[in-house]
Amino acid sequence: MIDCKPIDTLMDPNVNLLPDEGKAFPDPGRYRRLVEKLNYLTMTRPDVSYVVVVVIQFLNSHCDSHWNVVFRILRYIKGAPGKGLVYTDIGNLDIVAYTIAYWVGSSSDRRSTFGYCVLIGCNLISWKNKKQKVVAKSSVEAENRAMALTTQELIWLRYLLQEFHFCNIGIMSLICDNQAALHIASNPVFHEAK
Template sequence: MRYIKSAPGKGLLFEDQGHDHIIGYTDADWAGSPSDRRSTSGYCVLVGGNLVSWKSKKQNVVAQSSAESEYRAMATATCELVWIKQLLGELKFGKIDQMELVCDNQAALHIASNPVFH
C-alpha cells in the first residue's frame, strides 16, 4: 500500500494463476550482525502465486540458536499470514481454508509442530 500511495499512476500487476493458495516463505540468519549478534529474519507472502507482502528486519533479541532465530521468523510470518487471511475474508475474496508456511530449518519446524512447546 505504501508503494501505491507513493507512486500515483503506477500499480502492481496480479495475474490469475488459477488458485488462491496463501503461502509464506521465511528465513533467518543466526547472529548475523557482527556488532550486536542479533539475527535478521525475513518473509514473503504470496496469494494465488502473486507476491503481496514481504519484510526483512533485525530481530529484537539475541537468539541462542539458529532454531530460535528461525522460529521467531516463523512467528512473525504467521502473524502476517493470519492478517492477510482475515483481510481477504473481509474483502469477500473467497473461502481460504489452509495456509502454508515454508521454513528450511528442521528444528524450528519441529518446535512449531509440537504442541508441547506451545
Template sequence: MAAIRHWPLHQLDIKNAFLHGDLEEDIYMEQPPSFVAQGESGLVCKLHRFLYGLKQSPRAWFGKFSHVVQLFGLKRSESDHSVFYCHTSSEKCVYLMVYVDDIVITGNDASKISQLKVHLFSHFQTKDLGSLKYFLGIEVSQSEEGVIISQRKYALDILKETGLENCKPIDSPMDPNQKLMADQGKPYPDPEKYRRLVGKLIYLTITRPDISFAVGVVSQFMQSPHIDHWNAVMHILKYVKKAQGQGLLYYDKKNTQISGYCDANWAGCPIDRRSTSGYCVFIGGNLVSWKSKKQNVVARSSVEAEYRSMAMITCELMWIKQLLQELRFCEVEQMKLYRDNQAALHIASNPVFHDRTKHIEIDCHFVREKLLSKELRTKFINSNDQLADILTKSLRGSRI
C-alpha cells in the same frame, strides 16, 4: 469467488482538498481548558496558519473524507483503515483505496463505481484520471493477461541524480563477503545526501523485494555514514541499473492459496550479532507482502532465530487472512508456511518443552496455536527453494 479476478483500476485525485468542499465548515474550535472566558459568546479565533500547517489537519481531512465515503454506503475496513468497500450482491463489489488525496477504485460493479465518482465530485473538487497508470511513483500497466507494477522512472531518476545512468551494471545488490561496520573507514562528508538517497531506495523496495536486505543494511548507518557505507549504496544502484524496469507481475493463476516463506540468518549482523528475519507471502502464486528486518533481541540459538521469523510471518498471514475475509475477496483455505529448518518444524509439532527451548516458549505457543486450529500448515523445503533467503543475506546473481 473461486479465483482472483482481474478488475480495472481507476484513479482519482482530489485537488486542494482543504480549500474546496465543506471540510472547514465542519471544524469548530473550542476554548482551551486552561482558559475559559465565562459569560462570553460569539468569540472567534484568528488562525496564524492555515489548515495545511496544523498538526491535526491530516486527521481532520481523513475524518471528513471517511464520513463522505461512508455516506455513500461504503464500509471502512477494520484491518486497514485506508481501504473502503461495499458488496451490492453476492458477486458484485467495489473497493476504494486512499492515500491522502489520491484514490484508487476497483471492482466488478461498473454502475456503482460511476455513482461513487459522481458522489465524490459533488463533495470535493475531484479530477478523474481514468485508468490507473501512475500512482505515487509506481507505474501500472494493465492488460487482459494481468497487471504489472514497477518504478522504472523513479529508478532512472535516482540513477540520473547520482550520475550512474551510464554505469556498468552488476549482478548482486551487495557483496556477500563485505561486512559493514559502524565506524570503519573515513566519515562521509555529506550525511544528509546519504540519508536522502537511502530514503529513496527504501521507497524503491515497494516493487523491488530483491534489494530489501541490502537497503536494510545501509539504512542502519543513517546517523553517521562512512565512505564504505556510501560505496555500498552505490553498489545497490549499479545493481538497479541492470534492470531499471524490473517489477511485479500479477495475474490470475486460477487459485487463491495463501502461502508464505520465511527464513532467518542467525547472528548475521557483525555489529550486535542480531539475526535477520525475512518472509514473503503469496496469494494465488502472486507476491503480495515481504519484509526483511533485523530481530529486536539477540537469539541464543539458530532455532530461536528461526522461530522468531515464523512468529513474524504468522502474524502477517493472519492479518492478510482477516483482510481478505472482510473484503470477501476470496475463500481463504488453510494457509501454508514453508521452512528449510527441520528443528523449527519439529518443535512446532512437539508439545513438550525442555531447557533447550523454554526461552522461546512464547513464540512456540503462538505458532503452535495456529497449527492446532488448522489455520496454518507447515511444510519443509530445500534451502535452494527457500524464496525468503534473498531477504536475509546477500546472494550472488545466479541465486537471485
C-alpha cells in the same frame, strides 16, 4: 550515475559493514536522502529489500564503505530496470509464506535478521526483511521467532481477505528450511527446558 556500469549482484559477499569503519562520508544529507529513497523503492522492488535494510542501519554513522554499497545498489537497479511486481489471476487463493532467519545477521550487535515473503497463488503480496528485536541464542530460536512473525502476517492477511469478502480462501502454508524449528513448532507437547 548515467555512465556507471550495471552489475548483476546487489552486494559483494565479502563486504561486512560495521559502524564507523573507514573514512567518514563528506555529505551525510546526500547519503540519508538516497537511502530513504531506496527504502521507498522497496515497496515495488523486493529484490533490493535486504540490502537496503543493511544500509539503513548506518544512517547516523555512515562511511565511504557504506556509500560504496549504496552506489552498488544503484548500479544493480540500473542493470535491471524492468524488474518489479507483476500480478496474474490464476483463480487460486492458496496462501504460501516462506520464512528465513540469519542467526547473528549483524556482527555489530549480534541480532539476527529475518525475512519472509507471502504469495497468494503465484503473486507476491507481502514481504519483510528486518532485524529481530532480541538476540537469539541459536539459529533455531531465530527461525522460531521468524516463523511466529510470519504467522502473524498470515493471520492478518486471512482477516483482510475475509474483510474484502473473498470467500474461497485456500490453504495457508508456512515454509521454513530449518528442520529443528519445524519440529519444535509442530510438537504440541514441547516445553522449554529448565
